[in-house]
Amino acid sequence: xxxxxxxxxxxxxxxxxxxxxxxxxxxxxxxxxxxxxxxxxxxxxxxxxxxxxxxxxxxxxxxxxxxxxxxxxxxxxxxxxxxxxxxxxxxxxxxxxxxxxxxxxxxxxxxxxxxxxxxxxxxxxxxxxxxxxxxxxxxxxxxxxxxxxxxxxxxxxxxxxxxxxxxxxxxxxxxxxxxxxxxxxxxxxxxxxxxxxxxxxxxxxxxxxx
Amino acid sequence: xxxxxxxxxxxxxxxxxxxxxxxxxxxxxxxxxxxxxxxxxxxxxxxxxxxxxxxxxxxxxxxxxxxxxxxxxxxxxxxxxxxxxxxxxxxxxxxxxxxxxxxxxxxxxxxxxxxxxxxxxxxxxxxxxx
Numbered sequence: 001x002x003x004x005x006x007x008x009x010x011x012x013x014x015x016x017x018x019x020x021x022x023x024x025x026x027x028x029x030x031x032x033x034x035x036x037x038x039x040x041x042x043x044x045x046x047x048x049x050x051x052x053x054x055x056x057x058x059x060x061x062x063x064x065x066x067x068x069x070x071x072x073x074x075x076x077x078x079x080x081x082x083x084x085x086x087x088x089x090x091x092x093x094x095x096x097x098x099x100x101x102x103x104x105x106x107x108x109x110x111x112x113x114x115x116x117x118x119x120x121x122x123x124x125x126x127x128x129x130x131x132x133x134x135x136x137x138x139x140x141x142x143x144x145x146x147x148x149x150x151x152x153x154x155x156x157x158x159x160x161x162x163x164x165x166x167x168x169x170x171x172x173x174x175x176x177x178x179x180x181x182x183x184x185x186x187x188x189x190x191x192x193x194x195x196x197x198x199x200x201x202x203x204x205x206x207x208x209x210x
Numbered sequence: 211x212x213x214x215x216x217x218x219x220x221x222x223x224x225x226x227x228x229x230x231x232x233x234x235x236x237x238x239x240x241x242x243x244x245x246x247x248x249x250x251x252x253x254x255x256x257x258x259x260x261x262x263x264x265x266x267x268x269x270x271x272x273x274x275x276x277x278x279x280x281x282x283x284x285x286x287x288x289x290x291x292x293x294x295x296x297x298x299x300x301x302x303x304x305x306x307x308x309x310x311x312x313x314x315x316x317x318x319x320x321x322x323x324x325x326x327x328x329x330x331x332x333x334x335x336x337x338x339x340x
Contacts, residue, residue, distance in 0.1 A: 021216055031219030035299060039306035046310040050317035075255055082247055089240040089287055092221070097233050187221045190287040194280050197251075201276040205258035206269050 027180055034184040038191045041154075045195055048150060049202060052143040056207060060138035065207040068128055074204045077120045078196065081155075084113035085193040092186045098174050107166050110189070114159050121152050144203065151199055154192055161185055218295040221288055243286025250279040 024032075056065070087109040094102035125145070128134075135145040165185055168178050218224070223236055254275045257268060284290045290299055329337070 024217055027222075028217050028219040031221055032217070032298060032302075035220040036302055039302055042306055043309050043313065046313045047317075050314045053314070053318055054321040071255070071259070078251055079248075082244070082251065085247075085283070085287055086240055086244040089243075090237065093233050093236045093240075096223075096236070183219065183221050187288065190221070190283060193287070194283050197276050197279045197283070200251075201254060201272050205254060205272055209258070209265075209268065 030180045031183050034187055038187060048147040052147045055139040055143040058139035062138040063133045068133055069204050069208055073120055073124055074200055077117050078200050080113045080117040081193055081196050084110045085190055088186055088189045095179060095182050103169060107162060111159060111162050114155055118152060118155055151195055158189055158192060217298050220299045223289045239286055243282055246282045247279055250275050
């Protein structure tokens with residue numbers, strides 16, 4: 001009979017759906033918008049990955065990945081970025097419970113680990129350029145520097161953003177605008193780590209195989 | 211239990227009652243994520259360097275490990291769940307993944323096909339002379 005209707009009514013009373021609850025809070029809207037931006041950023045990276053995968057054999061007689069890449073250095077870079085993603089998560093928890101000192105400590109650790117990653121990457125690039133493996137040398141190296149350099153630029157931007165956010169926490173305190181920006185920063189930093197997972201897999205691990 | 215159900219912001223953890231308990235359980239979640247991610251990364255580096263495995267299968271194994279690690283990051287660091295309050299986030303993510311697959315796999319497919327059909331250099335030179 002009307003049993004189905006009755007069940008529908010009960011469930012609706014108990015838990016209105018997201019659209020019936022009215023407009024979402026600003027935190028949800030802001031974070032969702034940033035989520036869309038991150039996904040479009042990842043789509044841009046997919047084009048760079050595709051270019052790299054297509055051009056990986058086009059070395060034009062120049063050095064190949066197997067000759068250039070140093071896996072020990074890549075492993076340390078990976079460890080730094082993964083650990084910084086973890087401390088970034090701990091920073092989010094500290095922000096959530098308004099612990100100012102813990103926020104500074106974890107943000108500082110995140111910053112230092114990100115900076116170590118960047119220094120190692122720049123040293124790697126400098127070493128490659130010193131032996132003549134510049135972006136102009138071959139299509140493979142152009143694609144490599146574009147892909148890995150673009151990720152490096154994102155990390156640089158993230159470090160600057162983190163420093164700015166800590167200044168805002170210091171000056172403005174944990175007000176809603178600052179908390180929303182910190183949420184977006186955490187999303188950005190974790191997304192960079194996901195891109196790095198694909199980067200070390202495709203470029204440094206698959207790329208050195210014969 | 212709240213009487214309205216909002217979407218959850220991407221990156222926000224499920225709201226649990228009790229501040230202190232929430233923080234410590236959050237630390238546990240991040241720690242599980244870190245341990246899993248470190249394990250998968252270490253496995254990737256081992257797989258790439260070992261001679262114990264069948265070489266042609268290694269790239270596929272590396273891809274599977276990367277996909278698994280991406281999942282670990284999404285679940286434990288970005289707190290994406292299959293719950294109804296996460297539907298919008300998951301749908302956006304699914305669309306992003308679709309575009310990424312089309313761009314990457316499509317480019318590789320087309321370029322491999324073009325490479326295979328390219329005229330060999332000696333034939334090309336012959337053409338140039340006429």
